Amino acid sequence: MGDFTFFLETTISGLMTGVMYSLVALGFVLIFKASGIFNFAQGVMCLFAALTLVGLMEKFGLPAWLAIIATIGVMIVLAWLIERFVLQYMVSQSPIILFMATIGLAYVLEGVGDLMWGSDVKLLDIGLPQGASDWMLDNFNIYVEKLELVAGVVAAAMVAVLAVFFQKTRIGRALRAVADDHQAALSVGISLRTIWVIVWSVAGIVALVTGIMWGSKSGVQFSLSLIALKALPVLILGGFTSIPGAIVGGLIIGVGEKWAEIYVGSLVGGAIENWFAYVLALMFLLVRPQGLFGEKIIERV
């Protein structure tokens, strides 16, 4: 196998891992944009969604499509509950308090997921194609997982839908308004509570999609919630408020860590994948703290 083919395979595999990171980061960005809350529970929401999906399929024998619809329903109810019992009491609290609340939320969700569906590693098979793509292998002699291709397509579609949602719809406009200024949004008759339920629902659905992709790849297990940690450097790279930023940031980190592992890893004793993203993020914080696409805060003086 040629060096170049190997390089391509590494890159593609990195891109696909990156797409997964992007998906998690996307959930963060949505909630951060619309409410200024850094949602620590986003990773656990992925786990919770995947657990619910597997549980519904295994315990109730629902077909995959029905289970997915039911899980979307569960995520919407969850969003409503979060607004009703947590966020409602947190209006105009400082960001750090909201952040703490989401940490609490993460533990509650994890516990509830455990309680309902058990803590063993579960296989998630909703019929997504597995194994290598023969077509890529035959035509380009490159090894790519089919699942990764599907993930790429799904992520692209989701970003496109979200972009239209934010830019073209009345609710999208209201979401952006709430993100900019709570008081002004209230004064034009936008209901904060409705907007929050909507945005947490959307984040819940994004979490479900992420959960399905990761779960199909490596099983549904507790470690799924830890990918949220990888989303942090992605957000620092891409900027906390930018949807394109989340995507590009995810791809850069995905590819970057694969390259680093293969071309630099042997020099430093391996396991570079575990920390590369964080070092990259640290460098970004020093040079460009608002991220690649983040809005630079301009203070008028």
Place this chain on the structure above:
Amino acid sequence: MTEHSKKIGDPLLKVDNISLGFGGVQALSNISFEIREHEILAIIGPNGAGKTSMLNVINGFYHPQQGTITFRGEVRRAMRPYIAARQGIARTFQNVALFKGMSTLDNIMTGRNLRMQSNFFWQILHYGPARREEIEHRRRVEEIIDFLEIQAIRRVPVGKLPYGLQKRVELARALAMEPELLLLDEPMAGMNVEEKEDMSRFILDVNEQFGTTIALIEHDMGVVMDISDRVVVLDYGRKLADGTPDEVRGNQGVIDAYLGVPHE
């Protein structure tokens, strides 16, 4: 120019015995007054008199501990911002509260939000009824843009605009709601003479052409005396006077509050 020949009518909104405190600070005590249909009412008073608190009570940001608000014949213990907006109360803010990342056009369009009805799915597709509706609302917004002479900044993110224009965009957003009652919190603060004249003209035009009732807070006495039909004077959370500009100008309590009372 007058399409509505201006006729001041019955009370549109009434506040009765409103008291509002924050911990130990009494922001408003026992305030009662009314805003009559089609009039321009100015609320004046020294800094910290409770003017902005009063507006916040009227549109529901603050809930008073005591008193009632009567709007369109309905008596309430307190307003809620969402209900106020629904019922036709729009407002602007002392420190310009705009959606800074959005364009002038999008900012004004948020004012139409409550009036948009079309189905969510049509909107995503940007087709059918949603498209017609969007076009209709855009047309209304363009009228307001022409009216306030801000055509040139349609596409500019408002965060980049100078202060005077931001104030104008904020007024445009409020007008887009086609309010019955418009609350303006220091619409001319920080403006130069020319900008103040423009803003005064806009306020008078809105009042005359659309028949909108306006309650405004302003510090510039020249402007207040020129454009308002009635003046309410607040000081330390109490109401000092309430009447036509001339009556208020001659009121001894008001003169004392503004110029100070000589110590014997």
